[in-house]
Amino acid sequence: MTIVMTAFERSPDGGKGLARDTRVRWALEEVGLPYEVRLLSFRAMKEAAHLALHPFGQIPTYQEGDLTLFESGAIVLHIAQGHGGLLPDDADASARAIAWMFAAVNTLEPPILELTMAMLFERDKPWYAGRLPLVEDRVRHRLEQLSRRLGDADWLDGAFSAGDLMMVSVLLRLRSSGILDEFPGLAAYVARGEARPAYQRAFAAQRAVNVGQRAGGE
Numbered sequence: 001m002t003i004v005m006t007a008f009e010r011s012p013d014g015g016k017g018l019a020r021d022t023r024v025r026w027a028l029e030e031v032g033l034p035y036e037v038r039l040l041s042f043r044a045m046k047e048a049a050h051l052a053l054h055p056f057g058q059i060p061t062y063q064e065g066d067l068t069l070f071e072s073g074a075i076v077l078h079i080a081q082g083h084g085g086l087l088p089d090d091a092d093a094s095a096r097a098i099a100w101m102f103a104a105v106n107t108l109e110p111p112i113l114e115l116t117m118a119m120l121f122e123r124d125k126p127w128y129a130g131r132l133p134l135v136e137d138r139v140r141h142r143l144e145q146l147s148r149r150l151g152d153a154d155w156l157d158g159a160f161s162a163g164d165l166m167m168v169s170v171l172l173r174l175r176s177s178g179i180l181d182e183f184p185g186l187a188a189y190v191a192r193g194e195a196r197p198a199y200q201r202a203f204a205a206q207r208a209v210n211v212g213q214r215a216g217g218e
């Protein structure tokens with residue numbers, strides 16, 4: 001059954017791999033599943049045909065036979081549960097890996113998103129200089145906690161899992177802020193994720209679409 005996912009026709013990041021299709025591509029590459037990518041313009045994302053797949057008119061979506069999914073975390077979990085390599089066989093370890101997936105999107109991603117949104121859209125606002133340190137400190141607080149838990153380990157809980165895939169994907173978005181480099185253990189963790197051949201293939205695939213294209217907005 002052919003897997004079809006959606007991605008930006010022209011990602012605003014110009015090929016840095018920061019849009020959420022990259023984590024889905026990465027999961028598919030980790031488990032060795034072939035897939036097709038349907039590219040969408042911002043306008044097409046808001047049209048009825050796409051809204052039938054994604055209620056919020058966004059990417060990524062995932063279609064496999066009769067199944068249609070949205071939400072990158074749910075898509076990665078579906079891939080991980082159906083194919084070996086991204087969740088441990090042990091039921092408790094698997095539950096913990098899923099908890100890390102939720103931690104990535106529910107505990108780390110919100111303050112990181114707030115910071116990136118502020119840096120992108122609030123620079124010219126009168127409150128920007130005063131607010132930025134507060135937003136940065138919220139991110140630092142979570143990174144300190146995460147860094148402490150990771151310690152000297154390569155991955156969050158034993159072998160690389162979908163929890164790491166999601167966490168690295170979320171942390172990657174911090175790179176341009178410089179904050180990640182304040183936490184060398186986390187910077188090395190992200191670099192380990194990026195070095196995985198499956199990530200490299202996913203990154204190259206999205207880059208081939210986006211590099212050289214001009215930014216068109218968030």
Ligand code: GTB
Pocket residue numbers: 011012013014018019020021042045057058059060070071072073218
């Ligand atoms: N919670 C959803 C998920 O995890 O799938 C969020 C999906 C989402 O935010 N999709 C974004 C989208 O479709 C693309 S990833 N936006 C278009 C719209 O809402 O109209 C967010 C994103 C966009 C651009 C960059 N970038 O250029 O760096 C990074 C991340």
